[in-house]
Every structure is written in structure tokens, then in C-alpha cells.
Amino acid sequence: MEIENTMSKKLVTITRRTALVLSAIAIVSVVVTAAFVSNYIVHQTANITTSPGLGVFSCDPATNPSITLGPAITSYDWGDLQLGQSKTTLFVSIANIQGSANQFILSQAGNPAPASDDTSTTANSLRTRNLEAGLSVSWNFEGLYAPATSTMLSPGSHTQCLSITLSVSTSTVGGPTAFDIAFTSYSTATG
Secondary structure (H helix, E strand, O other): OHHHHHHHHHHHHHHHHHOOOHHHHHHHHHHHHHHHHHHOOEEEEEEEOOOOOOEEEEEHHHOOOOOOOEEEEEEEEEEEEEEEOEEEEEEEEEEEEEOOOEEEEEOOOOOOOOOOOHHHOOOOEEEEEEOOOEEEEEEEEHHHHHOOEEEEOOOOOOOOOOEEEEEEEOOOOOOOOEEEEEOOOEOOOOO
């Protein structure tokens, strides 16, 4: 009887130790997982708006400069981005869908895009609104049109396929956000 009692106590001791070790492992796993998950910004969604007479369409950058316009785009979901990451997965062409007037697309000292409510006098066709601090949006306009800082869109014409990049700084506070990307046109090449 005493042997059974001693073995039973040892078994209980081993079971308690095992339970404590497994609990410690589970706690460490949760903390490590939380650290990794907290480094992600989830559901980065952009609403896409334009000036009257402009349309924004999907495109394939591999076909520049002779692109075929895809469907119109009014929103875009970047998915998950890790802190410090940049993602270039939105490809658009801006089209003049207005009947008779020329429109100009400009990019002057606007990479990354200024906020739509920016009070500066810098004309820029790529603007953002409600963008969380630490996030930025940029495009490759200068790379496609350099040395020009503008391109004229006659009625029915469109830009080359532009790459739009969302960047997340390492100091951004995580969490889902929705913001606006506004494409603006001007009546002259200088805004």
C-alpha cells in the first residue's frame, strides 16, 4: 500500500510539473505570437475618388506604354502590411472621360502624396485623405514621364500604367485603417 501511495505522489508531482511546463510554453507562445501579430497593420483599404471628368482604371504595367484599360477602380484593399514594409500592388491608369476639355495630371514635389487638405500651393494629382500617421502613398509618375512633371490628357486619352505604393513606417500604431486616394486634374500644366 505504501509503494502505491508513493508512486501515486510521484505521478501527481510529475503531472503537476508537466502541467506547469506546458502552461509556461503556452504563455510564451501566446506572447511571441502577439509580438508577431502586433507588427501587422491589417485591412489597409483605400477609397478612390477623382476630379470630375476623370476615371481610374486597372491596368498591367508590363504593357506600358500601350496599355488596355481594365475595369474602373473605386476602392482597393492592400491586405496585411508589416511595419516597415512597402507594397506596390495597385496599378492604375487615369483617363480623361470628359467630353471636350483637356486635363493635366501633375506630380510636383509630391512623392509621397500630400494630404488633400494640405494648404500648400503645390499642385499634385495624387492626394490622400484620412491617412494614418506613419503611412504614406507614392507613385512612379516621375519615372514614367521624367523630366516632365505633368502630362496632358485629351478627351478619351489616359496615362501610362502607374504603380501606387503604400508604405508603413516602423513607428505606425497597428490596426485596420481606411483612407482615401484622390486623383485630381488641373486645367494647365502648372496647376
